[in-house]
Amino acid sequence: MDLKDLLKDAKKYLDKEIEICGWVRNHRPQKEFGFIALNDGTTQNGIQVVYDTSLDNFSDIAKLLVGCSLKIEGKLVKSEGKDDYEIKASEITLLGSCPEDYPIQPKRHTREFLRENLYLRPRTNLFTAVFRIRSLAAFAIHKFFNENNFVYVHTPIITANDCEGAGEMFQVTTLDLKRVNGKPDYSKDFFGKVASLTVSGQLHVEPFAMNYKKVYTFGPTFRAENSNTKTHASEFWMIEPEMAFTDLNGDMEVMEKMLKYVISYVLENGQEEMQFLDNFVEKGLIDKLTKLVNSKFTRITHEECIKILKESKQKWEFEPEYGEDIAKEHEKYITEYFNGPVFIYDWPKDIKAFYMKQNPDGKTVAAVDLEVPGAGELMGGSQREEDYDKLVKRMEELNMNKDELEWYINLRKFGGCVHSGFGMGFERLLIYITGVDNIRDVIPYPRTPKNCEY
Amino acid sequence: MDLKDLLKDAKKYLDKEIEICGWVRNHRPQKEFGFIALNDGTTQNGIQVVYDTSLDNFSDIAKLLVGCSLKIEGKLVKSEGKDDYEIKASEITLLGSCPEDYPIQPKRHTREFLRENLYLRPRTNLFTAVFRIRSLAAFAIHKFFNENNFVYVHTPIITANDCEGAGEMFQVTTLDLKRVNGKPDYSKDFFGKVASLTVSGQLHVEPFAMNYKKVYTFGPTFRAENSNTKTHASEFWMIEPEMAFTDLNGDMEVMEKMLKYVISYVLENGQEEMQFLDNFVEKGLIDKLTKLVNSKFTRITHEECIKILKESKQKWEFEPEYGEDIAKEHEKYITEYFNGPVFIYDWPKDIKAFYMKQNPDGKTVAAVDLEVPGAGELMGGSQREEDYDKLVKRMEELNMNKDELEWYINLRKFGGCVHSGFGMGFERLLIYITGVDNIRDVIPYPRTPKNCEY
Numbered sequence: 001m002d003l004k005d006l007l008k009d010a011k012k013y014l015d016k017e018i019e020i021c022g023w024v025r026n027h028r029p030q031k032e033f034g035f036i037a038l039n040d041g042t043t044q045n046g047i048q049v050v051y052d053t054s055l056d057n058f059s060d061i062a063k064l065l066v067g068c069s070l071k072i073e074g075k076l077v078k079s080e081g082k083d084d085y086e087i088k089a090s091e092i093t094l095l096g097s098c099p100e101d102y103p104i105q106p107k108r109h110t111r112e113f114l115r116e117n118l119y120l121r122p123r124t125n126l127f128t129a130v131f132r133i134r135s136l137a138a139f140a141i142h143k144f145f146n147e148n149n150f151v152y153v154h155t156p157i158i159t160a161n162d163c164e165g166a167g168e169m170f171q172v173t174t175l176d177l178k179r180v181n182g183k184p185d186y187s188k189d190f191f192g193k194v195a196s197l198t199v200s201g202q203l204h205v206e207p208f209a210m211n212y213k214k215v216y217t218f219g220p221t222f223r224a225e226n227s228n229t230k231t232h233a234s235e236f237w238m239i240e241p242e243m244a245f246t247d248l249n250g251d252m253e254v255m256e257k258m259l260k261y262v263i264s265y266v267l268e269n270g271q272e273e274m275q276f277l278d279n280f281v282e283k284g285l286i287d288k289l290t291k292l293v294n295s296k297f298t299r300i301t302h303e304e305c306i307k308i309l310k311e312s313k314q315k316w317e318f319e320p321e322y323g324e325d326i327a328k329e330h331e332k333y334i335t336e337y338f339n340g341p342v343f344i345y346d347w348p349k350d351i352k353a354f355y356m357k358q359n360p361d362g363k364t365v366a367a368v369d370l371e372v373p374g375a376g377e378l379m380g381g382s383q384r385e386e387d388y389d390k391l392v393k394r395m396e397e398l399n400m401n402k403d404e405l406e407w408y409i410n411l412r413k414f415g416g417c418v419h420s421g422f423g424m425g426f427e428r429l430l431i432y433i434t435g436v437d438n439i440r441d442v443i444p445y446p447r448t449p450k451n452c453e454y
Numbered sequence: 455m456d457l458k459d460l461l462k463d464a465k466k467y468l469d470k471e472i473e474i475c476g477w478v479r480n481h482r483p484q485k486e487f488g489f490i491a492l493n494d495g496t497t498q499n500g501i502q503v504v505y506d507t508s509l510d511n512f513s514d515i516a517k518l519l520v521g522c523s524l525k526i527e528g529k530l531v532k533s534e535g536k537d538d539y540e541i542k543a544s545e546i547t548l549l550g551s552c553p554e555d556y557p558i559q560p561k562r563h564t565r566e567f568l569r570e571n572l573y574l575r576p577r578t579n580l581f582t583a584v585f586r587i588r589s590l591a592a593f594a595i596h597k598f599f600n601e602n603n604f605v606y607v608h609t610p611i612i613t614a615n616d617c618e619g620a621g622e623m624f625q626v627t628t629l630d631l632k633r634v635n636g637k638p639d640y641s642k643d644f645f646g647k648v649a650s651l652t653v654s655g656q657l658h659v660e661p662f663a664m665n666y667k668k669v670y671t672f673g674p675t676f677r678a679e680n681s682n683t684k685t686h687a688s689e690f691w692m693i694e695p696e697m698a699f700t701d702l703n704g705d706m707e708v709m710e711k712m713l714k715y716v717i718s719y720v721l722e723n724g725q726e727e728m729q730f731l732d733n734f735v736e737k738g739l740i741d742k743l744t745k746l747v748n749s750k751f752t753r754i755t756h757e758e759c760i761k762i763l764k765e766s767k768q769k770w771e772f773e774p775e776y777g778e779d780i781a782k783e784h785e786k787y788i789t790e791y792f793n794g795p796v797f798i799y800d801w802p803k804d805i806k807a808f809y810m811k812q813n814p815d816g817k818t819v820a821a822v823d824l825e826v827p828g829a830g831e832l833m834g835g836s837q838r839e840e841d842y843d844k845l846v847k848r849m850e851e852l853n854m855n856k857d858e859l860e861w862y863i864n865l866r867k868f869g870g871c872v873h874s875g876f877g878m879g880f881e882r883l884l885i886y887i888t889g890v891d892n893i894r895d896v897i898p899y900p901r902t903p904k905n906c907e908y
Contacts, residue, residue: 021667023869024869041698042603069699096866096871098867099867119861128665131607132605149459149496151585152589152593154898156901158676174625177629177631177638180636182634190678190688207574213496219673220608220611222611235610412550413552414574415521416549444609444662450644451646452649454614
């Protein structure tokens with residue numbers, strides 16, 4: 001049985017014969033007895049197994065090293081003096097041994113060392129917590145959208161569209177590069193044309209919103225950006241909802257509701273993990289998240305935001321300007337100013353994407369960024385331009401290829417409507433929730449420039 | 455509000471003022487009144503809207519074409535003579551018009567035509583049903599594993615491993631192919647080496663099973679196979695669970711339990727959709743699935759299977775043979791023979807993968823295929839070879855590159871244990887559940903050779 005189920009129903013199993021398989025996380029053998037910290041990975045903290053010389057194989061068991069897999073038969077009992085449980089073993093069977101030079105020992109390993117042992121790092125307390133939180137958060141996202149009538153759409157990974165600049169895209173090919181002599185013949189390539197890895201599912205999911213009203217995509221996206229920072233990865237997962245009959249206010253409502261839902265779910269269903277991360281990664285983490293769940297998100301325009309920044313007595317590295325983007329220091333200031341998350345909306349159109357709804361002022365678009373204390377920009381969204389002529393004109397201004405996106409533009413012709421959506425980088429959320437500050441440490445197998453191990 | 459919520463609580467909203475936005479699926483204007491079949495996509499069947507000359511804009515509304523988006527204000531009322539609801543409109547607002555040459559008309563379109571209009575096909579009744587079932591089934595899979603303590607692991611899409619033969623893999627590159635003159639310099643490529651799109655997450659998920667006990671991956675996988683069949687796509691989604699401390703029998707238990715769970719969930723939560731598919735795609739579909747959920751899955755060895763096939767009086771196109779794979783005709787026969795799903799296990803080792811557990815007979819491996827009536831092979835799994843020496847020896851026999859998979863082999867050295875897993879192609883399941891017989895019609899944007907639109 002799973003340790004998680006055993007402990008959940010501990011009262012039922014108390015003093016009963018039980019059987020658990022798991023791995024030795026720590027071992028303190030004494031002369032007449034011994035303590036094994038055992039975990040089968042279904043819990044964060046595992047359980048203590050106590051054994052003594054009544055075991056036939058006591059002397060062998062006393063020699064067991066960290067990392068071994070064991071089968072434990074015994075009784076679930078209350079720990080002495082503590083409101084906790086342990087197993088009094090009547091039989092311990094070695095399932096798989098582990099050598100002395102096993103890299104994961106019960107001590108503090110550097111994250112760099114663990115990145116070099118990616119396939120073993122889930123076995124540490126830190127990564128056991130992080131990757132279970134990742135799993136819980138992913139489930140919470142699906143659960144939220146399912147409960148709110150959203151249809152989950154698997155947008156394609158390989159795409160012929162290239163709407164955000166080819167320079168940052170990975171190309172997908174079956175051409176034999178040794179035979180490509182300066183003249184790649186794409187008609188002979190697998191798809192008969194240039195194909196790339198998607199940078200966003202947003203454009204592909206919009207046609208589905210025009211039927212199902214509410215849809216979302218949650219899948220891997222790719223950027224071939226040569227950035228070696230703590231927040232950039234070449235392969236990461238994105239959540240992109242899209243809603244018909246919804247304006248920017250409705251968009252912000254869903255953004256806020258979703259974020260609170262996911263964090264509440266993780267706090268409730270990952271208590272041991274969150275406590276571990278609060279203790280060892282970011283002090284006050286649980287308080288930070290609880291505060292967010294209970295906070296009201298402020299909504300201000302970009303113009304109001306710049307005004308506040310300009311009126312502050314702050315010394316800025318980058319001077320805030322109307323019509324321009326804001327810097328990390330501004331994000332930080334504005335969330336501190338309002339002591340909570342802030343939606344900044346109605347952004348200057350020149351720094352935002354072509355598909356965003358042009359406001360009547362002719363200068364701004366109905367776009368929104370969510371700034372969160374301690375995280376910076378966590379999500380971005382917009383109302384989409386539903387006016388066929390305005391969208392086409394904007395694409396012309398930006399010298400975009402309209403033919404390639406004819407289908408997308410046509411959505412405005414065939415029963416178009418006010419619609420909005422947003423995107424959230426899943427790893428950015430995980431960095432915020434776990435307190436782990438490097439994107440490489442929230443992805444099971446991170447891919448970054450010159451780094452594609454396994 | 456969503457139509458789904460309105461109809462779920464119809465009794466509460468009966469004779470109340472309500473507001474719904476949606477699209478015109480059909481329109482029958484009469485002289486003094488008219489009927490609009492409206493759907494906002496949160497339901498399969500939509501709702502009938504009745505209007506009459508009491509509308510100020512009656513004459514404009516009477517001209518509305520299929521595909522328009524509307525806002526309806528009015529009262530929810532009981533339909534005359536039917537146990538059903540409709541909306542008596544007090545106001546109808548046109549949100550987005552739709553031209554007469556709109557491709558999706560309320561008539562039967564061929565699937566080929568709809569494939570040429572991928573971005574509009576979700577708007578047909580057929581694809582509305584299919585892609586909602588896809589969404590429901592995906593959620594059911596996550597829900598099943600979540601309830602059973604599995605951790606969801608996002609295995610990488612871009613990989614440096616190549617365990618199933620490079621010929622079938624897509625290469626991922628940022629090299630400028632115009633500058634590759636017969637000598638691709640991979641040290642200058644994005645990852646500094648050859649990188650490809652994953653064909654399976656299984657090997658990558660196994661290290662996580664060695665910590666969490668029970669894990670699964672559910673993500674896109676890729677095959678650059680030049681096959682133009684109804685069951686092959688270049689990009690498809692796979693579900694791959696992996697369980698420590700679990701032998702082949704335990705594996706089969708989870709396979710059976712998961713399949714029944716997912717199908718039950720879809721039958722319960724997609725009733726309108728399944729009824730539509732039963733009526734128009736596969737007569738008896740719901741019965742077929744209900745029967746599966748209530749059936750006991752038979753378990754026979756490959757040898758027993760061949761014996762049954764040989765003893766039958768069938769005329770075979772391919773003669774069944776001990777030690778060889780079975781053909782589609784055999785799959786069909788054996789599920790009919792047992793009148794239900796059949797697990798065939800203990801396969802000849804030479805036709806199965808290197809990582810499968812070698813049985814003591816020296817001839818077979820602890821592999822299993824699940825054969826389902828009307829679907830053929832729906833899943834495949836195996837107990838994994840947990841013996842370090844046997845695994846290495848098998849890889850040597852097959853001339854495999856051990857260095858590349860050293861990490862995988864090492865899992866046997868560091869607290870290894872009996873473990874098993876399986877894989878299920880998500881689209882194969884969807885073909886079975888929806889009755890739609892072409893994989894191109896269960897994927898939002900299918901990718902096949904020479905076909906990568908959008």
